[in-house]
Amino acid sequence: MVTKGDSKLFYFAVGKNIKKYRDLRNYSLQVLGEKVGLTKKTIQRYENGEIKIDMDRLADIAEALGVEVPKLMEGAESFLGVDLSELETIKLPIVGRVSCGNGAMAYEDIEGYEETPKAWLNGGEHFYLRAKGDSMSGARIFDGDLLLIRKQPEVENGEIAAVLIGDEAVLKRVYRHGDQLILQSENANYPPILCPPTEARIIGKLKMNVIKY
Template sequence: MTGVDDKKTFYKIVGQNIKKYRDLRNYSLQVLAEKVGITKKTVQRYEHGEHKFDMDRLKALALALDVTVNQLTEGAYTYMGEEQTETENISLPIVGKISCGNGVLAYESIEGYETTPRSWINGGEYFYLRARGNSMNGARIFEGDLLLIRKQEEVEDGEIAAVLIDDEAVLKKVYRQGNTLVLQSANPDYPPIICGESGSNIRIIGKLKKVVINF
């Protein structure tokens, strides 16, 4: 059976992993605390293995550190009397709002998590957005559909991407014309958005990989 000391070791190892990735991201205790919505003292207690946490909190920490839950629990599960196995599915966040401060993307509002087959994932970081409006109806993307996005800053001409305009994430076909970025809807009722990349408040944040239809 798993003893009390083994459980303490589990939380201690996870805490060491949290600190490792926080240091790699160059985040202070305060920055990580604000991303997760907890106090700096709580983060510190997690890192020292002094404070227990549930799976929702672990997911929130992983998301804030831009890592997977498996990375945070690496080397820890053997102390719980079990081996960590890779499941066929993973849980990805449904992001309601995205901000960009100092060039770093932050997910400010998580609506929930969507169980996703690993076969859909091929390296990199993924998240979901929910389609809003009818500007992409011509691409068979409708209000309420879940959009699986691979986080990346470059896409090929004509590919559909998630684009951050101020703090609003929208879905558009992307074209480049020299230093000009053209964002095209898939609905003729919407004119293209044309902007220069230099000093622009528009930024590509990811490529559309799959649409989960909302019935």
């Protein structure tokens, strides 16, 4: 059981994971509640991090969602010892399209804004993109997932980045071969994309896969 002294933020992060997998299974709050013998209001309060959840109950929810308990705790352990009241948040745009006119990057088709803990950010400008398709499924990035991107023009070889090709921002693992970019998917069904520097531009590095609505 998670003890009284543990961080409220731990439960906030666990709740985000519960919602993520509930949405992946297309379960309503009512359906998940019935599977574990709880009201939909209790499930909602778990997801919002409003109440603590012990490990036995978390195991029941994991079983109902068809995942292992560690999946529901991903990213949560790092928040132990941090109190939610100390956490400041900032609203970041969820960007539908990115343009680069006159060398300046602009966000377009903004679908909304996501409250984001400042603790997740370490300087620089950040924004969100939605994952599209299954080309990065091997990195546990799925269609519709919300991706936190740090705006920057370069990444290290092998890092996952948002790359602008024409008017489309794609998420790929990036390698350089001379001046050429090699964009590698995390799905064997998709071959590498070779791009000369005039056809592709790195716009940001993936910081984390936050949640799927």
